[in-house]
Amino acid sequence: MVRRIDTRLAEQIVAEATRVLLFDINVMDETGSILASTDLSRVGSLHRGAQIALSNGSDLEVDKAMAKRIPKVKPGVNMPIFVDGEVWGAIGITGAPEEVRQYGKLLQVLAQMILEREALTTELRRNQRHREDLVLHLINAQGSFSATELENMANRFGVDFSAFWFVLVCDFLHPKTVLNEALEDIARAQWKLSQHIPQCLSARTSHSELIILDQISISATDHCMAEIARERLFSITNLIDSSGKLPLTVSIGVGLSGITAFNHSWKSALATMQAGIARRSNLRERCFSFYEHRLFSALSTWAGTWQATEVMRPLEILKAQDRARIELLPTLKAWYRHGGQPNKTAEELRIHRNTLDKRLKRVNELCRINLSSTEDYVSMYIALQLDAP
Known part of the structure; x- marks a missing residue:
């Protein structure tokens, strides 16, 4: 059975609670096993009071008289912890019920807030992984998914195949780049994109490379596509630059629509990166558009x-x-x-x-x-x- 409350979260709840409360605190999983406690000798043992509270789905107050009748139980208040309407575990505060009751409710709310925040963070991370998986499948021309499966997955994230899309390649590689620094800059870039251009999807393809899928929200023709590509190229580069520490090189591929647009645009962005670096007039030039290197990009595979x-x-x-x-x-x-x-x-x-x-x-x-x-x-x-x- 997978615990909904792990030891790390339980210890965090205890640490947060003991910053303001002087009472002993216990955090139990859904079976009543103590995961974290101010009394380290109790960690790993079963908490009978918590088991009763979990079984009934309601608070259990234990006074001195009840504590004498139930083995290994101390006076206090034990409360189930609910997250999204489900019982995830229990929390207990030791002391006379009339003294700790008011603190127990605050403690219960604190625990629920910490667990809800963790659940939301986990869901966001899972969602981000799904978004990155989608990006990788799109640029690699579907992979193991059928066109219908891929379209259903894309619809979940608002990816409209009938719209025009650009693929951008961001390279954080530099002769003096440290691996961790590049990974941190990529993470910062993805966070910045999610905050300011939420319709963009991105995925890390190596320790120094980030792929971005950028949708054009207006109808475009081939005549104005070059101008739009240049504007998007510099806009996204400046946004990433504002959050990063490392120099980066960015290229943008051809703007297309349809399920095959992503693979085509990605390949043209890679070729544009190669062409731009080979033909740039000075080393400070770092933004390259397919529309300014169209022929050489097409010839790069030769x-x-x-x-x-x-x-x-x-x-x-x-x-x-x-x-x-x-x-x-x-x-x-x-x-x-x-x-x-x-x-x-x-x-x-x-x-x-x-x-x-x-x-x-x-x-x-x-x-x-x-x-x-x-x-x-x-x-x-x-x-x-x-x-x-």
């Missing part, structure tokens, strides 16, 4: 594949030939930055248009491509993205 090798081949030839002069590759990158506009490219490089044309012609010759061709233009651009540091 790393090490034969497709990437083939796309990169012309660029590798250019890098090998350009190693000594160091002019063709920077010229090509500048040309792409300006969308192939020769005047702006030449202006940035401070060279003549004819010089630019000669360099681009040399790129075509070395790489055996034609940058005027749409296919070669796009292929070389992708190669440059894959080659980004």
